[in-house]
Amino acid sequence: MIFGEFDTDAAAGVMLAHTLKVGGRTLKKGRTLAAADLAWLRDAGINTVLGARLAPGDVAEDAAAAQIAALLTGADTNAATRPPYTGRCNLHASLRGIVQVDRERIDRLNLLDEAVAIGTLPQHAVARAGQVVATVKIIPFAVPARLIDACREIASAGPLLRVAELKPHRVALILSELPGMKESVFAGTVAATRHRLDALGSRLALVLRCAHERAALEAMVRQALAAGCDLVLVSGATVAKDRHDIAPAAVTAAGGRIDHFGMPVEPGNMLVLAHLGSVPVVIMPGCGRSRRTNGLDWVLQRLLAGLVPTREDIMRLGVGGLIRSPLEAEDDAAEDAEDGDGESSAAPRRPGAPRVAALVLAAGRSSRMGAPNKLLIEVGGVPMVLRAVNAARASCAESVTVVVGHEAEAVGTVLAASGATLVDNPDHAQGMSSSLRHGIAALPDDIDAVIVLLGDMPRITAEHVDRVIAAFDPAAPSIVTPEKDGRRGNPILWPREFFAAMAGICGDQGARGLIEHNADRVKRIAIDDDAIFVDVDRPGDLAQAEASLVPQSGSGIIEEPVT
Structure with a gap:
């Protein structure tokens, strides 16, 4: 590509670098100048234009952006490109889900040449249907075809980005109590949990409450499974301090396994991830009673998208794991009153749904x-x-x-x-x-x-x-x-x-x-x-x-x- 200043008489086929407005007429940036355009420019007294002329083998910015964007995704990735414009092509989520990005290969693409710039949402970000999850921008007006070939080679191992669908789950919340605990604690926990799940497209289906004792919690876990819940959350009267503490011991007594205890995320350090068969069980940290963003949110998002985190996944959350989000609204008195004693699990009925x-x-x-x-x-x-x-x-x-x-x-x-x-x-x-x-x-x-x-x-x-x-x-x-x-x-x-x-x-x-x-x-x-x-x-x-x-x-x- 040749970029520079061209005489108007010799500028046929040149792409304008900047928008020109002369005599009530506008020629937009990126326009490929034709003979009629040049005649108008000469009549307006414009003798030179700033722009670019493509060389043999060059691919224009829109076409190049579209080709590279198409390399990022593929079948069953729940992300699709939209038509390019001004050297940019965006990928949009086709459904609500969690973004997965192959960071190493995206970095390699960006390091190939300054002419190609690829930006994505953060790893494991929540995306709504239709949201832009990645963008490809061609910085100049064109790139050589060999650069697209180099991108194609890096992308050949498979899609670099996908959106894992957030699937609706039927969730049980088990609350354990000690003498003297206030009812508002249980009401607030139910309200915060329902708020979290609703935001992710799942439903708080069953709320169970018992004494903070191993046998009682074991019985509640068994009840949640028998009812058909496919995710179990346990909010203990006290936070688990060891794999053999009351709540983790109840899960193992019910036939479960503890996958991981603790996480390098604050707030959320004391979270316990377990499984009973294929059913995830999360023993919530104390911050799970709050609506404010914490490590529980990050784990829930992945679980509800079928991305069950491994020990390594959890322990790699440390960089960026100090969550200091803006203050988010806590449960107000109206919400507490609405939830009563905190044991109701009824969600608002869908408009038009049968009773x-x-x-x-x-x-x-x-x-x-x-x-x-x-x-x-x-x-x-x-x-x-x-x-x-x-x-x-x-x-x-x-x-x-x-x-x-x-x-x-x-x-x-x-x-x-x-x-x-x-x-x-x-x-x-x-x-x-x-x-x-x-x-x-x-x-x-x-x-x-x-x-x-x-x-x-x-x-x-x-x-x-x-x-x-x-x-x-x-x-x-x-x-x-x-x-x-x-x-x-x-x-x-x-x-x-x-x-x-x-x-x-x-x-x-x-x-x-x-x-x-x-x-x-x-x-x-x-x-x-x-x-x-x-x-x-x-x-x-x-x-x-x-x-x-x-x-x-x-x-x-x-x-x-x-x-």
């Missing part, structure tokens, strides 16, 4: 099991009835109502801390239909539908419940049933218009006949998981259910409806 209540039937006599009440027997360390109730609590259901009957007091004791509404069925000996009748009568007046869960189905999780709810369309209400291989399972969702008919059912067959008489109103969804069939009636069923539990291996839900 679906959950109804758990837990009144049966358990006659085929023998002496013990099967609903009180632990499966995977969690009483069976509590597994069903927590699955409903962790789902998107508006409310959870539980019908009790046989040994109602004992069942109620197990569910005392769940926050579910308990309804007594004095007629439970008459069978399941009586529980439906009492349960339907106790549901909130403003709901669009109810999803009915059975208290003796220990493998049902919130994911199953949410999939059934998601298939319900209040504009064209149908009975929604989960199926596998043509066989119907549970739980089943019922639109409000069927409530009266459900309340009129007699005997111990539930609403099976009502489904058969309304076959044209049934919407079937395919779920590739035997959990929708697994109930516990006899001692042998219990052993089989226990053996088949695979915590957090996924529900196997198929997204396509059955046709």
Whole structure:
């Protein structure tokens, strides 16, 4: 490329270095001068122009920027280029996620020649859909093709930038307490946690609270897993000071492993990262109770994008790990009041989303099991009835109502801390239909539908419940049933218009006949998981259910409806 001052008479094909405004007409910077432009310049008395003439083998700035930008990304990287302009080509995120950059190769590209300048968002920055995540700027008007070839060689090993999608997670928060702790502490922690998760597209699905004791925390961890939560946060009454402290010991007692303790980030030093199977467990540092940015935010962002940090990843956070962000708003009194005692996990309802209540039937006599009440027997360390109730609590259901009957007091004791509404069925000996009748009568007046869960189905999780709810369309209400291989399972969702008919059912067959008489109103969804069939009636069923539990291996839900 030749840059300099050219006589107007010999400037055909020259690219203007600067915008010219003469006599009411404008020739913009970068314009390639044509014969008509030169005639106008001569008439205006302009004898020379400053600009550049491309040499053979040169690539103009826009084309060069586009070619180099295309080298940075590739298929399945969730980033795409936009048309270049004035020597610049930007890459935009196609979805909300966490930016991953190959810094070493980006540095090599920038060190090739001053003519190419590539800038990106910081490593692991949060990017919104459509946001610029990288920009390529060609400094002069053109670059030699050999420079683009050199860039191509560096980029040949694969994409240099990708955006890891932030995927929605169903998150449990476990709060432990010591005598004398203020309720405002729990309310503030719930509010701050919900704020964090909402900002990253995930949901605080289940809040559990217990004494700050190893056995109690272990039980809560097991409950969170049984409910179907795919990330567990533990906010201890005291911060963990050792791998064998109360909260880490509870995780290992539940079958988990401690991956790493501590991090070179302040605030956030005392964070503990663990796993229970494939489910991440984070024992929060004390600063996790605050909304201010701290090390917990950095770890959460990666976990929610599927970028599980290793020990080395965490220990490399030290440079830049002293977080001194501007003061961010803390929980105000209105938020504390809104969260009440800090145990509510209900998130604001999406505009236009249907109101679906959950109804758990837990009144049966358990006659085929023998002496013990099967609903009180632990499966995977969690009483069976509590597994069903927590699955409903962790789902998107508006409310959870539980019908009790046989040994109602004992069942109620197990569910005392769940926050579910308990309804007594004095007629439970008459069978399941009586529980439906009492349960339907106790549901909130403003709901669009109810999803009915059975208290003796220990493998049902919130994911199953949410999939059934998601298939319900209040504009064209149908009975929604989960199926596998043509066989119907549970739980089943019922639109409000069927409530009266459900309340009129007699005997111990539930609403099976009502489904058969309304076959044209049934919407079937395919779920590739035997959990929708697994109930516990006899001692042998219990052993089989226990053996088949695979915590957090996924529900196997198929997204396509059955046709």
